[in-house]
Amino acid sequence: MDRHPSPELLFDFLESRVSRRRNREVVRHLLDGCPVCSALPASRALGFEYATAFAAAEQDLEERQGALARERAEAPEQLRELAVQPFYRQWIMVTDSPRFRTWGFCELLLDACREWGFQDPPRALQTARLGVEAADRLDRERYGEARVNDLRARAWATLANAERILTDFRAAEKSFARAERLLSEGTGEPLDKAFLLLIKASLFGHQQRFAEAFGLLDRVEGIARRCGDRHLCGKALITRGFLAGMAQEPELSLQHLREGLQSVDPECEPRLVVAACHNLILGLTESGHVREAADLLERSRPLYRSLGDRMNLIRLTWLEGKIALGCEDLGRAEALLLEARSLLAERGLGYDAALLGLDLARLYARQGRGAEMRRLAEEMLPIFRSRAIRREAVSALIVFQNAAALERVTLGIVQELSDSLLDSNNSAPGLRFRDPV
Amino acid sequence: MATLDHPELRESLNNLLKTSRPRLERVLRNFEVPPEDAEDILQDAQLTLLYKWDKVRSPESWLIGTVKKKCIMYWRKRRGSLCEAVDTAILDLIALPQAPEQERTELTCDLNRVLAKLSVRCRSLLKLRYGLGYGPTEVAEQMGYQTSSIRKVTNRCLAALTRQLLAVGFHVEQPIVEEPHDG
Numbered sequence: 001m002d003r004h005p006s007p008e009l010l011f012d013f014l015e016s017r018v019s020r021r022r023n024r025e026v027v028r029h030l031l032d033g034c035p036v037c038s039a040l041p042a043s044r045a046l047g048f049e050y051a052t053a054f055a056a057a058e059q060d061l062e063e064r065q066g067a068l069a070r071e072r073a074e075a076p077e078q079l080r081e082l083a084v085q086p087f088y089r090q091w092i093m094v095t096d097s098p099r100f101r102t103w104g105f106c107e108l109l110l111d112a113c114r115e116w117g118f119q120d121p122p123r124a125l126q127t128a129r130l131g132v133e134a135a136d137r138l139d140r141e142r143y144g145e146a147r148v149n150d151l152r153a154r155a156w157a158t159l160a161n162a163e164r165i166l167t168d169f170r171a172a173e174k175s176f177a178r179a180e181r182l183l184s185e186g187t188g189e190p191l192d193k194a195f196l197l198l199i200k201a202s203l204f205g206h207q208q209r210f211a212e213a214f215g216l217l218d219r220v221e222g223i224a225r226r227c228g229d230r231h232l233c234g235k236a237l238i239t240r241g242f243l244a245g246m247a248q249e250p251e252l253s254l255q256h257l258r259e260g261l262q263s264v265d266p267e268c269e270p271r272l273v274v275a276a277c278h279n280l281i282l283g284l285t286e287s288g289h290v291r292e293a294a295d296l297l298e299r300s301r302p303l304y305r306s307l308g309d310r311m312n313l314i315r316l317t318w319l320e321g322k323i324a325l326g327c328e329d330l331g332r333a334e335a336l337l338l339e340a341r342s343l344l345a346e347r348g349l350g351y352d353a354a355l356l357g358l359d360l361a362r363l364y365a366r367q368g369r370g371a372e373m374r375r376l377a378e379e380m381l382p383i384f385r386s387r388a389i390r391r392e393a394v395s396a397l398i399v400f401q402n403a404a405a406l407e408r409v410t411l412g413i414v415q416e417l418s419d420s421l422l423d424s425n426n427s428a429p430g431l432r433f434r435d436p437v
Numbered sequence: 438m439a440t441l442d443h444p445e446l447r448e449s450l451n452n453l454l455k456t457s458r459p460r461l462e463r464v465l466r467n468f469e470v471p472p473e474d475a476e477d478i479l480q481d482a483q484l485t486l487l488y489k490w491d492k493v494r495s496p497e498s499w500l501i502g503t504v505k506k507k508c509i510m511y512w513r514k515r516r517g518s519l520c521e522a523v524d525t526a527i528l529d530l531i532a533l534p535q536a537p538e539q540e541r542t543e544l545t546c547d548l549n550r551v552l553a554k555l556s557v558r559c560r561s562l563l564k565l566r567y568g569l570g571y572g573p574t575e576v577a578e579q580m581g582y583q584t585s586s587i588r589k590v591t592n593r594c595l596a597a598l599t600r601q602l603l604a605v606g607f608h609v610e611q612p613i614v615e616e617p618h619d620g
Contacts, residue, residue, distance in 0.1 A: 014519065016519070016522055020525070023525065023529075024526045024530055027523055027602070028526070028530060031547040031551060032547055033547070033550065038602060041469070045466065045469035045471075048466060048469075048475075050465055053472045053475040053476035054458060054461075056480070057476055060483075061480070061484065061487060068487060068488070069446070103488060147485055147488055150489075189503075192492075195492075227498075227499070228498055229494045229495070231494055
């Protein structure tokens with residue numbers, strides 16, 4: 001081709017819309033080193049007008065916005081309707097009825113799993129299974145294939161988290177693998193990846209795979225920095241603080257919790273903030289910084305109250321009892337600990353009540369109240385024995401029982417029992433929050 | 438995380454689109470994205486923002502970053518087919534049996550002139566491909582690459598060659614480093 005190809009032909013070539021012969025002709029011309037044709041596409045870009053593109057995109061957005069608002073408005077009623085049904089019926093409703101195949105409903109279902117994860121883990125698991133089914137059935141044409149894959153990945157990650165809370169680690173790993181595959185077919189949105197990495201770090205922590213967990217948290221912090229998301233960075237630090245606590249690194253745990261709390265937005269995730277403050281206060285109390293713990297507790301009290309979660313309020317009473325014990329205000333400590341213990345017992349949380357008994361045992365040991373100690377031991381020991389605990393913890397229990405019978409329990413014996421029980425049953429919640437996400 | 442009510446969400450989104458429009462337009466112009474394709478990019482980014490509004494903490498930088506990323510992906514895809522078109526055309530031109538000797542000489546000369554502007558590695562690879570008619574496995578053997586990686590290396594060299602022929606869509610590699618988003 002001696003002459004220049006026409007601009008139309010050149011643009012068609014750029015769009016790969018030319019025949020093989022034409023393709024050959026254009027490339028042959030360009031191999032000649034034609035400066036005019038080489039620069040033509042770039043000069044065309046100078047004349048690009050985007051007004052129509054913006055108008056069309058905005059019009060489409062307006063329509064979708066209205067539809068999504070309707071879905072989100074209907075979703076709470078749909079969730080209520082579902083919640084009153086037995087699980088098998090819920091399953092039929094979600095899998096059979098097109099009414100439940102909306103983005104708004106699916107989103108709300110996954111948020112509900114998060115709530116239930118704190119309060120009723122078996123229910124969270126069932127809800128997460130429904131979430132996976134609902135997300136799988138979303139209309140890909142309507143919502144976009146990649147966006148649906150993101151939501152499906154989130155649903156599988158939520159299921160993995162519910163399985164992890166119930167210590168079914170093998171199932172959780174499988175669900176995470178599924179979530180990761182779906183995410184790779186999604187929009188590539190880094191915040192979705194960060195969500196998945198955060199809860200996977202929590203799984204690794206509960207499996208005592210701390211190095212891998214901290215590696216994932218490094219990645220979350222990297223994403224947070226690149227996206228300028230201070231809250232996410234704080235969330236990763238708080239998770240790091242929780243995991244450092246589980247890894248028996250109390251000082252490191254306190255440091256990360258402090259840093260994390262400075263970065264998160266309390267309005268955005270009040271439950272996370274309460275959990276982090278709570279563990280920080282507990283860590284300070286246990287490391288002897290009781291005054292600082294008491295100050296922080298006073299500042300955090302409104303948050304506990306505003307959240308209104310019954311279990312959190314019981315934890316608050318227990319924590320106040322521990323602080324009073326640390327401040328040598330033994331009368332107040334006893335009253336608070338007994339109150340918290342009776343509330344735990346009312347809720348059928350016998351193991352937690354027995355763990356709290358260890359704090360009462362410390363108090364009785366300090367006051368040399370042998371008779372109360374013996375009675376307490378009789379109540380606590382059968383509960384501990386009913387759990388699968390390590391040999392060291394069994395030995396510590398026998399020592400404690402014998403000392404209680406002779407009314408010779410010392411603070412050292414109580415501490416030894418407390419440490420071996422905590423080592424022995426890492427999944428027991430007790431006073432400490434074990435899960436920020 | 439609390440979801441915004443419909444009117445609030447609408448207002449926030451509309452304000453955001455209004456304020457970010459000049460920056461978005463600049464991004465599209467810098468990346469030389471044709472308006473008909475820009476519409477798809479904008480629409481996709483805005484819809485994703487709508488569905489994930491509650492999770493995004495700084496919507497404006499998210500939107501700009503996402504549009505940038507989509508422009509990069511757009512050119513990566515387009516460049517792939519453009520490089521393939523150039524490669525096919527050169528292989529066809531070399532293989533034409535009925536071409537007169539003079540035309541063949543001119544073609545070799547022009548091709549060598551363009552190849553001379555490339556790195557030594559790409560020049561050697563493409564000379565084996567076009568000059569000696571080597572297939573990918575033979576090129577890998579000859580140049581000491583793994584067979585599994587030769588496709589990637591060849592694609593990079595084809596991109597370098599295409600860049601010499603046409604100044605379009607290739608300057609966009611640079612902003613990847615500045616991307617606020619995780620790849």
